[in-house]
Amino acid sequence: xxxxxxxxxxxxxxxxxxxxxxxxxxxxxxxxxxxxxxxxxxxxxxxxxxxxxxxxxxxxxxxxxxxxxxxxxxxxxxxxxxxxxxxxxxxxxxxxxxxxxxxxxxxxxxxxxxxxxxxxxxxxxxxxxxxxxxxxxxxxxxxxxxxxxxxxxxxxxxxxxxxxxxxxxxxxxxxxxxxxxxxxxxxxxxxxxxxxxxxxxxxxxxxxxxxxxxxxxxxxxxxxxxxxxxxxxxxxxxxxxxxxxxxxxxxxxxxxxxxxxxxxxxxxxxxxxxxxxxxxxxxxxxxxxxxxxxxxxxxxxxxxxxxxxxxxxxxxxxxxxxxxxxxxxxxxxxxxxxxxxxxxxxxxxxxxxxxxxxxxxxxxxxxxxxxxxxxxxxxxxxxxxxxxxxxxxxxxxxxxxxxxxxxxxxxxxxxxxxxxxxxxxxxxxxxxxxxxxxxxxxxxxxxxxxxxxxxxxxxxxxxxxxxxxxxxxxxxxx
Amino acid sequence: xxxxxxxxxxxxxxxxxxxxxxxxxxxxxxxxxxxxxxxxxxxxxxxxxxxxxxxxxxxxxxxxxxxxxxxxxxxxxxxxxxxxxxxxxxxxxxxxxxxxxxxxxxxxxxxxxxxxxxxxxxxxxxxxxxxxxxxxxxxxxxxxxxxxxxxxxxxxxxxxxxxxxxxxxxxxxxxxxxxxxxxxxxxxxxxxxxxxxxxxxxxxxxxxxxxxxxxxxxxxxxxxxxxxxxxxxxxxxxxxxxxxxxxxxxxxxxxxxxxxxxxxxxxxxxxxxxxxxxxxxxxxxxxxxxxxxxxxxxxxxxxxxxxxxxxxxxxxxxxxxxxxxxxxxxxxxxxxxxxxxxxxxxxxxxxxxxxxxxxxxxxxxxxxxxxxxxxxxxxxxxxxxxxxxxxxxxxxxxxxxxxxxxxxxxxxxxxxxxxxxxxxxxxxxxxxxxxxxxxxxxxxxxxxxxxxxxxxxxxxxxxxxxxxxxxxxxxxxx
Numbered sequence: 001x002x003x004x005x006x007x008x009x010x011x012x013x014x015x016x017x018x019x020x021x022x023x024x025x026x027x028x029x030x031x032x033x034x035x036x037x038x039x040x041x042x043x044x045x046x047x048x049x050x051x052x053x054x055x056x057x058x059x060x061x062x063x064x065x066x067x068x069x070x071x072x073x074x075x076x077x078x079x080x081x082x083x084x085x086x087x088x089x090x091x092x093x094x095x096x097x098x099x100x101x102x103x104x105x106x107x108x109x110x111x112x113x114x115x116x117x118x119x120x121x122x123x124x125x126x127x128x129x130x131x132x133x134x135x136x137x138x139x140x141x142x143x144x145x146x147x148x149x150x151x152x153x154x155x156x157x158x159x160x161x162x163x164x165x166x167x168x169x170x171x172x173x174x175x176x177x178x179x180x181x182x183x184x185x186x187x188x189x190x191x192x193x194x195x196x197x198x199x200x201x202x203x204x205x206x207x208x209x210x211x212x213x214x215x216x217x218x219x220x221x222x223x224x225x226x227x228x229x230x231x232x233x234x235x236x237x238x239x240x241x242x243x244x245x246x247x248x249x250x251x252x253x254x255x256x257x258x259x260x261x262x263x264x265x266x267x268x269x270x271x272x273x274x275x276x277x278x279x280x281x282x283x284x285x286x287x288x289x290x291x292x293x294x295x296x297x298x299x300x301x302x303x304x305x306x307x308x309x310x311x312x313x314x315x316x317x318x319x320x321x322x323x324x325x326x327x328x329x330x331x332x333x334x335x336x337x338x339x340x341x342x343x344x345x346x347x348x349x350x351x352x353x354x355x356x357x358x359x360x361x362x363x364x365x366x367x368x369x370x371x372x373x374x375x376x377x378x379x380x381x382x383x384x385x386x387x388x389x390x391x392x393x394x395x396x397x398x399x400x401x402x403x404x405x406x407x408x409x410x411x412x413x414x415x416x417x418x419x420x421x422x423x424x425x426x427x428x429x430x431x432x433x434x435x436x437x438x439x440x441x442x443x444x445x446x447x448x449x450x451x452x453x454x455x456x457x458x459x460x461x462x463x464x465x466x467x468x469x470x471x472x473x474x475x476x477x478x
Numbered sequence: 479x480x481x482x483x484x485x486x487x488x489x490x491x492x493x494x495x496x497x498x499x500x501x502x503x504x505x506x507x508x509x510x511x512x513x514x515x516x517x518x519x520x521x522x523x524x525x526x527x528x529x530x531x532x533x534x535x536x537x538x539x540x541x542x543x544x545x546x547x548x549x550x551x552x553x554x555x556x557x558x559x560x561x562x563x564x565x566x567x568x569x570x571x572x573x574x575x576x577x578x579x580x581x582x583x584x585x586x587x588x589x590x591x592x593x594x595x596x597x598x599x600x601x602x603x604x605x606x607x608x609x610x611x612x613x614x615x616x617x618x619x620x621x622x623x624x625x626x627x628x629x630x631x632x633x634x635x636x637x638x639x640x641x642x643x644x645x646x647x648x649x650x651x652x653x654x655x656x657x658x659x660x661x662x663x664x665x666x667x668x669x670x671x672x673x674x675x676x677x678x679x680x681x682x683x684x685x686x687x688x689x690x691x692x693x694x695x696x697x698x699x700x701x702x703x704x705x706x707x708x709x710x711x712x713x714x715x716x717x718x719x720x721x722x723x724x725x726x727x728x729x730x731x732x733x734x735x736x737x738x739x740x741x742x743x744x745x746x747x748x749x750x751x752x753x754x755x756x757x758x759x760x761x762x763x764x765x766x767x768x769x770x771x772x773x774x775x776x777x778x779x780x781x782x783x784x785x786x787x788x789x790x791x792x793x794x795x796x797x798x799x800x801x802x803x804x805x806x807x808x809x810x811x812x813x814x815x816x817x818x819x820x821x822x823x824x825x826x827x828x829x830x831x832x833x834x835x836x837x838x839x840x841x842x843x844x845x846x847x848x849x850x851x852x853x854x855x856x857x858x859x860x861x862x863x864x865x866x867x868x869x870x871x872x873x874x875x876x877x878x879x880x881x882x883x884x885x886x887x888x889x890x891x892x893x894x895x896x897x898x899x900x901x902x903x904x905x906x907x908x909x910x911x912x913x914x915x916x917x918x919x920x921x922x923x924x925x926x927x928x929x930x931x932x933x934x935x936x937x938x939x940x941x942x943x944x945x946x947x948x949x950x951x952x953x954x955x956x
Contacts, residue, residue: 012852019857065733073853075861186699195696197735200678217695218673221664254762255543257675257755259737276754277735283758284732287765288847294772295843296836303848304861307868311876314840314869321836322877325829326884332825333888339817339824346817346824347810350940351803353828358774358799362792365773369766370781375551379497383553383782390785391792398789399800406804410811462828 014062015070021055022078056085064090068097071106075304080109091118096126101302103133112138116145124150125170125272128157156242165249166242168282169263169272172196175205178212178230182223185215198275200259204233211262211270213237239264240274246282253279293451296320317455324459328353331463335470338478344411345473348420351403353465356427359395360457363388363435368449371439385436392432396425415477423469427461430468434460492540493548499533500556534563542568546575549584553782558587569596574604579780581611590616594623602628603648603750606635634720643727644720646760647741647750650674653683656690656708660701663693676753678737682711689740689748691715717742718752724760731757771929774798795933802937806831809941813948816956822889823951826898829881831943834905837873838935841866841913846927849917863914870910874903893955901947905939908946912938 059067059082067086071079071094083106086094091110095103095118107115115138119127124146131139131154143151153171160166174195176185185202189195201216213233223232238256240249240263252258253276263272292300296317301310332339332349339346367384370376376384400421408417438456439449537545537560545564549557549572561584564572569588573581573596585593593616597605602624609617609632621629631649638644652673654663663680667673679694691711701710716734718727718741730736731754741750770778774795779788810817810827817823845862848854854862882899886892916934917927 012855015855063734069852072851073855073858075858189699190701192700194700198737199696200737217699218677220699221667221695222670222672223668254755254758256541259676259678259754276737276758277732280732280754280758280761283761283765287761287768290765290769291843291847295840297840297843300847301844303844303853303858304865307865307872310865310869311872314837315873317840318833318836318873318877321833322829322880325832328832329825329829332828333822336821336825340821343814343818344811346827347807347814349824350810350828350831350944351800351807354803354806354940355796355799358796359792362773362775362795365769365775366779366781369769369778373550374547375781377493377551380551380553380781387782387785387788391788394785394789395793395796399796402800462832466828 014058014066015073017058018055018070018082019074019078021051021058022074022081024051052085055082059085060087064093065097067094068102071098072102072303076105079105079304083109088114088117089121092121092126092130095130096122099300099302100133101300101305103130105302107133112141116141120145123170123172124153125157127154128167131158160242163246164242165240165244165246165263165274168246168249168278169240169242169274170278171272172199173262173270173273174199174202175209175270176202176215176229177206178204178228178233180229181225182220182227182229182232183225185220185229186225198260198277203262203270203273204229205270209269211237211239211264211268214262237262239268241265242271247286249274250279250283250286290450294454296455320455324455324462327459328462328466331466332470335466335474338470338474342416342473342477344407344413344416345470348403348407348416349466349469352420352423352427352469353462355399355424356431356461356465357458359392359428360431360435360461361454363391363432364439364449364453364457367436367439368453371443371449376440385433388432388436389429392428393425396428397421400424400428413477416473419469419472419476423465423472426468426472427465430464431457431461434464492536492544493551495536496533496548496560497552497556499529499536500559502529530563533560537564542571543575545572546580549576550580550781554583557583557782561587566592566595567599570599570604570608573608574600577778577780578611579778579783581608583780585611590619594619598623601648601650602631603635605632606645609636638720641724642720643718643722643724643741643752646724646727646756647718647720647752648756649750650677651740651748651751652677652680653687653748654680654693654707655684656682656706656711658707659703660698660705660707660710661703663698663707664703676738676755681740681748681751682707683748687747689715689717689742689746692740715740717746719743720749725764727752728757728761728764768928771926772932774933798933802933802940805937806940806944809944810948813944813952816948816952820894820951820955822885822891822894823948826881826885826894827944827947830898830901830905830947831940833877833902834909834939834943835936837870837906838909838913838939839932841869841910842917842927842931842935845914845917846931849921849927854918863911866910866914867907870906871903874906875899878902878906891955894951897947897950897954901943901950904946904950905943908942909935909939912942 062070067090071082074082079102091114095106098106110118112135115134119130119134119138119142122130127142134142143154146154157166174189174192176188199217201214202220204212204215206212212230213235214237215229215233219232219234238252238258238261240252240261242263242265253261253274258276260273260275262270263274265271288300296314298313298316301313305313335345367376400423403424404417404421407420408414434457439453442449442453540548545568549560552560557580569592573584576584588596590613593612597608597612597616597620600608605620612620621632624632635644635647652667652670654666677695679692680698682690682693684690690708691713692715693707693711697710697712716730716736716739718730718739720741720743731739731752736754738751738753740748741752743749766778774792776791776794779791783791813823845854878899878901881902882895885898886895912935916938917931920927920931
């Protein structure tokens with residue numbers, strides 16, 4: 001039995017072993033280099049080859065997902081050393097397992113022939129994931145090498161956007177007719193010899209491939225062998241269309257606890273299936289890219305990417321923040337005279353702006369979540385806004401009061417304390433309104449509210465906070 | 479065929495229908511109230527009951543997950559109206575589907591008898607999810623009502639922490655002996671009549687329940703009926719222990735594309751199983767709570783929670799930010815004299831602090847991700863830090879240069895421009911160092927780096943940014 005604890009331990013152990021072997025390999029190469037080729041052949045044949053052989057043996061024993069893990073964790077040079085040692089017939093599988101960023105580094109290291117060979121090991125649906133990273137000429141050769149059914153499938157799979165059911169589906173479907181007995185069905189399966197991964201049900205179709213129902217294996221094994229497929233199959237299956245949104249499909253998988261589900265076209269003709277592992281990958285990928293984009297990283301970044309690549313990946317966000325910070329700075333500029341006269345304002349103003357930003361982001365997080373779960377609609381908008389304004393008012397009076405007292409203690413002016421408290425309350429109310437409105441508007445105009453909302457909120461509460469605080473101070477303190 | 483598109487449309491449609499029916503129901507109640515009980519009986523029997531009946535019929539037709547969705551989207555009062563109409567025998571299932579926050583509102587509305595009845599419909603592993611929310615007296619009655627095996631299972635399930643395999647596992651296992659033929663095995667399954675959800679394999683055990691292997695159904699249906707279970711079963715199954723970390727198990731499910739997996743104790747005795755739907759729920763739940771805690775929300779918040787409850791959920795984060803903002807404010811306070819003399823400093827300083835915070839958070843997000851994927855280890859620390867420092871230096875010179883020019887253009891002092899550029903560069907370098915160190919240290923001391931890192935980074939880059947910028951200005955401009 002492969003124990004999970006063992007398999008986890010050995011994941012980092014594997015990595016450590018590979019690194020050790022790689023280092024030995026480097027050591028020998030340097031040695032050889034220094035000895036000016038004199039004993040080259042001898043050393044090479046004795047030590048070097050031994051290390052390489054050991055490393056290769058080690059890699060051959062690992063699951064493709066585990067090799068992918070090692071490749072991800074290695075700096076570019078070592079990564080390519082390991083990549084060269086991976087058996088060519090496993091290249092395809094492993095390319096599918098690594099992240100986009102690492103895949104690009106590996107593909108850049110392969111010639112057309114190697115790429116074509118790797119691609120030819122894959123199923124059509126897997127190919128569709130790889131194709132966007134392939135050079136044009138390899139792609140053409142690849143298309144030429146496919147039979148017409150698979151070429152058609154690949155081309156249609158490529159047409160579906162990333163976030164659609166069509167992009168998640170595969171073609172590993174076992175179909176059966178409804179008018180045969182289970183006995184006949186089982187005989188047919190035994191002739192097949194093995195079933196595709198994740199097969200938990202057969203798809204029942206008529207002669208035109210129109211879906212009639214699904215026959216779960218677990219129903220098959222408990223039913224009378226003389227029964228007809230039509231009597232045992234489930235008619236009430238959840239089905240998807242290729243153009244359905246992947247996120248909705250993922251929710252349906254969770255909601256109805258599915259393992260596989262058929263995908264049909266508009267005429268109810270079976271075109272493929274979705275499996276729970278594709279759905280899980282999708283959910284994980286979405287969660288990751290949400291986190292990345294909230295921090296303004298455009299895509300997943302290879303840990304060992306060049307500095308220049310990383311700068312490109314991160315610059316857009318910094319540029320946007322530069323603009324919003326400049327706007328906030330100009331707002332402060334409006335009140336330079338007030339600050340010159342009461343310099344305490346300069347020290348206190350970032351507090352008002354900062355707490356506003358945090359509070360606004362809490363509200364936005366709630367609203368984005370509600371939008372994602374489909375729980376926000378016109379019927380509950382009013383009570384939502386009322387609640388958020390209430391929370392903001394209470395927090396404003398509470399924390400604003402605390403801050404007012406601190407300001408009074410520090411600078412001995414109770415008027416300054418009152419301005420502080422009022423500015424905090426007003427900025428938190430602004431944050432609440434913006435925190436509700438911004439994600440709703442972004443959602444309305446078809447943008448992902450999870451991504452840009454946070455920047456916009458912070459921009460509003462920064463500039464707004466400075467304006468409110470300095471404005472009130474100018475009116476009441478000068 | 480239940481079409482997913484239909485089922486999605488009808489999700490919001492269902493909600494709308496329930497709301498309409500509820501409103502009619504309210505209307506009638508108000509009417510009855512106004513008419514001072516005169517025609518009460520008549521109206522009640524004619525209209526009111528009709529609406530209630532329609533609503534109840536509607537609810538009975540819905541999947542428990544769909545009823546849960548409606549309950550989540552309704553304000554408290556309407557939610558409880560609907561909850562009363564749900565058939566008592568479905569209470570248990572639905573309580574499992576709603577979020578923790580909503581579950582508490584529903585349980586608060588039920589008496590001990592109703593709760594006990596709801597709990598008794600559930601499996602032991604499902605009970606374990608519900609128990610933390612049950613009042614003590616109900617829990618005692620519940621334990622008394624269980625037979626000894628289930629009581630033991632429930633008690634041990636409660637002992638496992640939330641994030642362990644023990645908390646995810648269920649007990650719906652079908653076991654079989656290895657010395658029987660597939661024919662006999664299939665006859666046994668047919669006698670059972672139906673298999674638990676997600677059964678994709680049988681667990682092969684000896685007479686002491688020691689796990690010998692697993693027998694996938696899809697292997698069973700393609701194999702010769704005369705073969706022995708021992709010949710067909712897989713010995714190389716991934717197995718888990720109840721005390722394994724749930725997150726590791728989830729990664730193994732993704733890595734090895736599992737649907738179910740056995741859970742064994744230290745003697746390899748079978749104690750339960752994990753299913754992919756429990757794993758998916760776990761992944762989704764983790765992703766959600768990451769997002770919430772990054773915005774400083776302690777737990778999922780019922781949309782219609784009272785203002786006071788929401789304030790409690792959010793206050794800790796605001797309090798922490800208040801403290802860090804005060805520290806930053808005191809740093810500015812140190813330089814009040816400089817600001818009094820060059821008031822432009824007040825307008826420019828938030829830019830230096832802000833961009834530093836954003837850049838630091840980008841670095842932290844990368845590191846947290848690398849830690850979660852297990853890709854950060856001692857062997858690559860040096861190249862990571864070098865890279866982040868390089869990115870910071872490049873960004874600092876680039877954006878700092880732009881800002882320096884803007885400062886020069888605005889205030890006509892090239893020295894101010896140079897200070898701006900140097901301060902930006904230094905603060906971005908500080909952000910890079912802190913962005914790498916903080917999550918690593920938090921991870922080392924056993925805290926979740928995803929949660930607190932962002933606050934700490936921002937605190938550092940705010941105070942640090944103010945100090946660096948105002949300090950440089952004081953040295954070089956005054």
